[in-house]
Amino acid sequence: MKRGILVALLTVALVGTLSYTARLPAAPQQLSFFVIAHTGPGDPFWAVVNKGVNDAGKVLGVKAVFQGPASRDIPAQVNMARAAISARAAGIAISVSDPPAIGQVIRDARGKGIPVVAINVQEPADYKGEPIPYMAYIGMNEYEAGKNVARYLLPKIPQGAKVLISMHEPGHVGLEARARGIREVLTAERGAKVETLDTTQDPTKSLSTMRAFLKANPDTKALFTLGPLGAIPAIKMIREDKLAGKIVMASFDMDATTIQAIKEGLVEATVDQQQYLQGFISVVQLYLHAKYKLAPTDYNTGRGLVTKETAATVESLVKQGYR
Amino acid sequence: MRDVGDKAISGGAEAKAVKMLPAAPPERWRRLLAIRELGVLIALIALIVIFTFLQPAFLTLDTFGDILTQAAELGVAAVGVTFLMIAGEFDLSVGSTFAFAGVLLALLVTRFSVSPFLAVPAALLFAGVIGLLNGLITLATRIPSFITTLGTMMMWRGLALAITGGWPISILTASTLLDVLGGRAVYSTLRISALWLLIVTAVFWALLGKTAYGNWVFATGGKREAARALGVPVNRVKLINFSVAGVLAGTAGFLQFGRMSSMSPVWGDALALEAIAAAVIGGTSLMGGSGTIVGTILGAITMASIRVGLVMVGAPSYWYTAFLGVVIVLAVILNVKLEETFAWRR
Numbered sequence: 119m120k121r122g123i124l125v126a127l128l129t130v131a132l133v134g135t136l137s138y139t140a141r142l143p144a145a146p147q148q149l150s151f152f153v154i155a156h157t158g159p160g161d162p163f164w165a166v167v168n169k170g171v172n173d174a175g176k177v178l179g180v181k182a183v184f185q186g187p188a189s190r191d192i193p194a195q196v197n198m199a200r201a202a203i204s205a206r207a208a209g210i211a212i213s214v215s216d217p218p219a220i221g222q223v224i225r226d227a228r229g230k231g232i233p234v235v236a237i238n239v240q241e242p243a244d245y246k247g248e249p250i251p252y253m254a255y256i257g258m259n260e261y262e263a264g265k266n267v268a269r270y271l272l273p274k275i276p277q278g279a280k281v282l283i284s285m286h287e288p289g290h291v292g293l294e295a296r297a298r299g300i301r302e303v304l305t306a307e308r309g310a311k312v313e314t315l316d317t318t319q320d321p322t323k324s325l326s327t328m329r330a331f332l333k334a335n336p337d338t339k340a341l342f343t344l345g346p347l348g349a350i351p352a353i354k355m356i357r358e359d360k361l362a363g364k365i366v367m368a369s370f371d372m373d374a375t376t377i378q379a380i381k382e383g384l385v386e387a388t389v390d391q392q393q394y395l396q397g398f399i400s401v402v403q404l405y406l407h408a409k410y411k412l413a414p415t416d417y418n419t420g421r422g423l424v425t426k427e428t429a430a431t432v433e434s435l436v437k438q439g440y441r
Numbered sequence: 442m443r444d445v446g447d448k449a450i451s452g453g454a455e456a457k458a459v460k461m462l463p464a465a466p467p468e469r470w471r472r473l474l475a476i477r478e479l480g481v482l483i484a485l486i487a488l489i490v491i492f493t494f495l496q497p498a499f500l501t502l503d504t505f506g507d508i509l510t511q512a513a514e515l516g517v518a519a520v521g522v523t524f525l526m527i528a529g530e531f532d533l534s535v536g537s538t539f540a541f542a543g544v545l546l547a548l549l550v551t552r553f554s555v556s557p558f559l560a561v562p563a564a565l566l567f568a569g570v571i572g573l574l575n576g577l578i579t580l581a582t583r584i585p586s587f588i589t590t591l592g593t594m595m596m597w598r599g600l601a602l603a604i605t606g607g608w609p610i611s612i613l614t615a616s617t618l619l620d621v622l623g624g625r626a627v628y629s630t631l632r633i634s635a636l637w638l639l640i641v642t643a644v645f646w647a648l649l650g651k652t653a654y655g656n657w658v659f660a661t662g663g664k665r666e667a668a669r670a671l672g673v674p675v676n677r678v679k680l681i682n683f684s685v686a687g688v689l690a691g692t693a694g695f696l697q698f699g700r701m702s703s704m705s706p707v708w709g710d711a712l713a714l715e716a717i718a719a720a721v722i723g724g725t726s727l728m729g730g731s732g733t734i735v736g737t738i739l740g741a742i743t744m745a746s747i748r749v750g751l752v753m754v755g756a757p758s759y760w761y762t763a764f765l766g767v768v769i770v771l772a773v774i775l776n777v778k779l780e781e782t783f784a785w786r787r
Binding site: 161163288320323358 | 496503504507508510511514602606607608609611613626630700701703705707709710711745749750753754755758759
């Protein structure tokens with residue numbers, strides 16, 4: 119008798135729970151969006167993305183969650199994405215840090231009807247695997263960013279000038295794309311002779327390599343570095359050899375040394391990836407898709423240039439966590 | 442230098458026996474050829490002649506200052522590595538120690554506003570402990586130091602990345618600490634770091650060639666059982682040398698921090714293999730038991746000269762590393778051939 123009551127109660131409870139969960143997706147109380155990266159908010163770069171995600175959630179009145187492992191960890195990222203699929207996310211934004219692994223997760227999500235956009239890292243142009251079905255890419259286009267910064271410096275580069283690109287990591291696909299963008303614009307617009315130097319990640323080697331190059335090519339008019347690792351020794355050289363005014367310089371990404379040099383006028387500009395947008399815009403696009411079926415579109419966040427005029431503002435925005 | 446080499450082989454006891462070998466050429470030649478650094482010296486002079494011929498601007502004080510600055514950071518770390526290699530052990534983690542100690546110093550003086558008088562010794566001590574730890578693990582577990590330090594290389598690099606989040610730590614204002622470490626130019630492109638290199642070279646050259654401890658180091662790396670029988674505290678010598686390698690790697694990191702006013706957790710990633718290359722080009726044996734400090738410094742200068750020289754003569758940039766590799770192999774072949782041809786040097 120007792121046993122019969124227990125079974126009956128359990129059955130009622132089970133049926134009740136099942137019918138409740140079954141009803142959930144049909145009438146969601148609040149849309150929830152997941153932004154999943156290969157590194158977590160402990161990294162200062164991703165902390166900015168995290169803020170973008172949170173702010174978008176607040177503005178739109180939806181649940182927007184940023185997730186990422188403490189340090190670069192693809193399996194952990196995959197697990198987080200699987201959890202988001204199980205939680206029936208209204209949309210997922212994910213960095214394609216590992217095309218085969220992340221590609222499979224994206225396919226599974228799309229198969230269950232969950233919209234997915236890529237952020238920060240997209241499917242490589244020469245990827246041989248099955249095409250990854252994300253709906254749009256919101257992040258920096260390295261090649262376009264290279265063209266953009268080269269165009270910005272054009273007025274200061276004379277016809278037929280010699281230009282040096284400091285490549286601190288030869289073979290790095292992103293850096294090579296940046297360099298290609300710069301080279302194409304300068305050769306097309308100025309007939310410039312662009313030399314790419316393997317300066318290594320070692321700053322002392324980098325500095326003496328560049329100095330040796332300038333000694334052999336004293337008519338060099340512009341210098342491009344592709345990130346802080348190239349910029350730090352280049353800025354040191356410009357200071358020491360008093361090259362400001364003789365050589366114009368531009369760089370990529372932001373660190374304390376580069377921003378300081380821009381404020382002093384030693385560096386003309388640096389490309390800002392504007393990763394806040396990668397968090398904010400991805401949530402906005404996924405929201406608009408969930409609400410009004412508007413198709414997400416590619417968004418190049420790498421159009422931002424930090425110049426002498428904006429350096430001080432940007433610096434305070436860095437402190438506030440927006441840049 | 443000849444003494445050092447001879448002692449290296451004979452343990453210092455029977456240096457005179459060399460003279461009795463029949464194949465020995467006349468005294469004057471014998472002296473010249475007995476210089477253990479002969480191979481690297483020939484290689485370096487040949488390179489300087491070739492580069493100057495192709496680009497006269499190569500042979501200027503400016504260029505030499507740059508080469509010496511580059512050689513200073515590599516050289517200081519390579520002296521420690523050589524010291525350890527002579528004792529028969531390797532340290533692949535010096536690049537990570539370089540970065541971790543540098544990052545530690547940078548963090549102490551920037552984020553925690555610790556006085557440099559306290560921060561420098563503290564960070565150096567830590568670098569020494571990293572080295573000591575390598576030694577303790579290697580000796581206690583009897584795994585080859587090559588493997589121990591391969592592991593600790595990843596560990597300390599990872600920790601440096603973790604505590605900085607991957608970003609460089611910079612000092613943006615004028616700083617006496619940075620100037621003393623390697624910031625200020627002494628003359629033209631010559632920097633303080635070259636002075637530090639000179640000091641480190643002199644100290645360790647004397648330690649290795651002029652003291653009983655130096656003989657212990659050679660004996661430890663040569664015939665270990667014989668060394669033990671002679672009463673050389675083999676394990677203690679190794680532990681000391683592991684610590685020395687750590688301290689000098691940290692010092693090199695400080696020099697780079699001083700040079701750049703910044704310290705990035707990714708710097709020094711090629712240091713371990715370059716230091717071993719500098720030592721080997723300079724005539725240090727991979728088997729332990731022989732090697733010289735001056736040879737290593739010349740090896741470091743050779744490597745720096747190649748990089749600067751190739752840029753100045755306008756060689757295509759992506760070929761540098763390949764060329765460097767060829768020169769390393771050639772220099773070692775030269776060393777081995779000299780060693781064989783003039784076997785009486787042993």
